[in-house]
Amino acid sequence: MxxxxxxxxxxxxxxxxxxxxxxxxxxxxxxxxxxxxxxxxxxxxxxxxxxxxxxxxxxxxxxxxxxxxxxxxxxxxxxxxxxxxxxxxxxxxxxxxxxxxxxxxxxxxxxxxxxxxxxxxxxxxxxxxxxxxxxxxxxxxxxxxxxxxxxxxxxxxxxxxxxxxxxxxxxxxxxxxxxxxxxxxxxxxxxxxxxxxxxxxxxxxxxxxxxxxxxxxxxxxxxxxxxxxxxxxIGSPSMNFLNGVVDGGKVRVPALDGEVIETTVSLPAEGTQVLVGLRPQHLTVSEAESGIKVDLAEQLGGVSYEYLTASTGERIIVESKEEEVLPKGSTVKVAYQPEKVLFFDAKTEQRIR
Structure with missing residues (x-):
């Protein structure tokens, strides 16, 4: 061999x-x-x-x-x-x-x-x-x-x-x-x-x-x-990519109701557009009076997928191990694991490290 x-x-x-x-x-x-x-x-x-x-x-x-x-x-x-x-x-x-x-x-x-x-x-x-x-x-x-x-x-x-x-x-x-x-x-x-x-x-x-x-x-x-x-x-379902903007040394994400993400990576200049990468398995949802809308919930037994649409029109997929999911039409708040968030240059699409 x-x-x-x-x-x-x-x-x-x-x-x-x-x-x-x-x-x-x-x-x-x-x-x-x-x-x-x-x-x-x-x-x-x-x-x-x-x-x-x-x-x-x-x-x-x-x-x-x-x-x-x-x-x-x-x-x-x-x-x-x-x-x-x-x-x-x-x-x-x-x-x-x-x-x-x-x-x-x-x-x-x-x-x-x-x-x-x-x-x-x-x-x-x-x-x-x-x-x-x-x-x-x-x-x-x-x-x-x-x-x-x-x-x-x-x-x-x-x-x-x-x-x-x-x-x-x-x-x-x-x-x-x-x-x-x-x-x-x-x-x-x-x-x-x-x-x-x-x-x-x-x-x-x-x-x-x-x-x-x-x-x-x-x-x-x-x-x-x-x-x-x-x-x-690499990864199934595919990673979510949301638009973000550098704001005060952090990244503001309009799709997440303006959530500001802190990070230790070397961000570009203030006001620069970046892409925020969030894997579906690193997200969770909770019911909210207003916020991101649930378009579809798939229950597959051992895993569930919720397909969301933000107020910006951007799509988000959330993977859950829970048997119970929020029904179609619900409004939710999305939480993320800060240490799992990735950032990419919006123009070159290269990773920001």
């Missing part, structure tokens, strides 16, 4: 540049997740590591080897796609071993490797079945098994759970996390789902428009984002 290093990696399609000088180091055995909105370049970057997209500039190393211009088969990688790409006329066992068979691997070795992968993925009872007799989750496990038998240095996953329903996605997240724990391989995983990123990753790479916005452990990005984009993308 090996780590992966990208040095000033660039991708262009004609005159259009979609990956802009990416530098990234993924350690041996690390589970790294590329996350970002559609079109941010995460799948393109993964396909460049795989060799399925030509690298316009820069260098890609897997282990101690420069693989920038190597064919995919020479890179020591195995890839799992969104679509299962299984042969419908072959059994599970035949699908998993087909790549080895095509490479001339002896039958007894194929059987051994397929057996080992099958045991890891709990597929033993399905080995004689064909894909049409399997559920979506089972088919995806077969696709992962096909990758395991190759014994790659690096596993690459391109949105492998996108075609599964919500319950299966949770099950497969657990399966993939367990797989990584058992085999300890370097894995790079692409998703637009920040919940998958938070639950699976050792390291998250947040991408936007072909640039890396921030790299770090999941909770580091959650607690200490560098900019508004990362703060809003």
């Amino acid at each position: 090996s780590g992966v290093e990208l040095t000033n990696v660039v991708k262009k399609y004609g005159q259009t540049q979609v990956i802009h000088g990416v530098d990234l180091k993924i350690e041996d055995g690390e589970f790294c997740v590329f996350v970002g909105p559609s079109g941010c370049g995460k799948s393109t970057l993964l396909r460049m590591v795989a060799g399925l997209e030509e690298t316009t500039g820069g260098q890609i190393d897997i282990g101690a080897r420069d693989v920038t211009h190597m064919d995919p088969a020479e890179r020591g990688i195995a890839m799992v796609f969104q679509t299962y790409a299984l042969y419908p006329h072959m059994t599970v066992e035949e699908n998993m071993g087909f790549g080895l068979k095509m490479n001339g691997v002896p039958k007894d070795e194929i059987k051994r490797k397929v057996g080992e992968a099958s045991e890891i993925l709990k597929l033993d009872e399905y080995l004689t079945r064909k894909p049409k007799a399997l559920s979506g989750g089972q088919r995806q496990r077969v696709a992962i098994g096909r990758a395991i038998v190759r014994g790659p240095e690096v596993f690459l996953f391109d949105e492998p759970l996108s075609n599964l329903d919500a319950e299966l996605r949770v099950d497969m997240r657990v399966e993939i996390a367990r797989l990584h724990s058992e085999i300890g391989a370097t894995m790079i995983y692409v998703t637009h789902d920040q919940v998958e990123a938070m639950t699976l990753a050792d390291k998250i790479v947040v991408l936007r428009a072909g640039h890396i916005e921030q790299v770090g452990a999941p909770m580091d990005l959650f607690r200490d984002p560098d900019n508004k984009f990362v703060a809003g993308f």
Whole structure:
């Protein structure tokens, strides 16, 4: 197994540049997740590591080897796609071993490797079945098994759970996390789902428009984002952003009935507009005779969400563990945890620290 290093990696399609000088180091055995909105370049970057997209500039190393211009088969990688790409006329066992068979691997070795992968993925009872007799989750496990038998240095996953329903996605997240724990391989995983990123990753790479916005452990990005984009993308529900203004060395927030927030960060000049970041789970509401209006309350059992509209027209989401919530049409006062409030420059959207 090996780590992966990208040095000033660039991708262009004609005159259009979609990956802009990416530098990234993924350690041996690390589970790294590329996350970002559609079109941010995460799948393109993964396909460049795989060799399925030509690298316009820069260098890609897997282990101690420069693989920038190597064919995919020479890179020591195995890839799992969104679509299962299984042969419908072959059994599970035949699908998993087909790549080895095509490479001339002896039958007894194929059987051994397929057996080992099958045991890891709990597929033993399905080995004689064909894909049409399997559920979506089972088919995806077969696709992962096909990758395991190759014994790659690096596993690459391109949105492998996108075609599964919500319950299966949770099950497969657990399966993939367990797989990584058992085999300890370097894995790079692409998703637009920040919940998958938070639950699976050792390291998250947040991408936007072909640039890396921030790299770090999941909770580091959650607690200490560098900019508004990362703060809003990591965390569910998304962070609330309210307009504020620097007033007497503090920040006044009109949406919170003019509440003035004290802070120790280095605020810009008096009267400067800033953005105030408040996570839904760091807010509480209490009934008030006048104030912010409750538009909708969602009770989901273990958690509730209240959707509010301030007098400024700004929307606020509050997360609560309480079973009882204030009904639609109520007016409330919003309280916050001062130590959890984040501030961002209104123009650059960079964090004010």
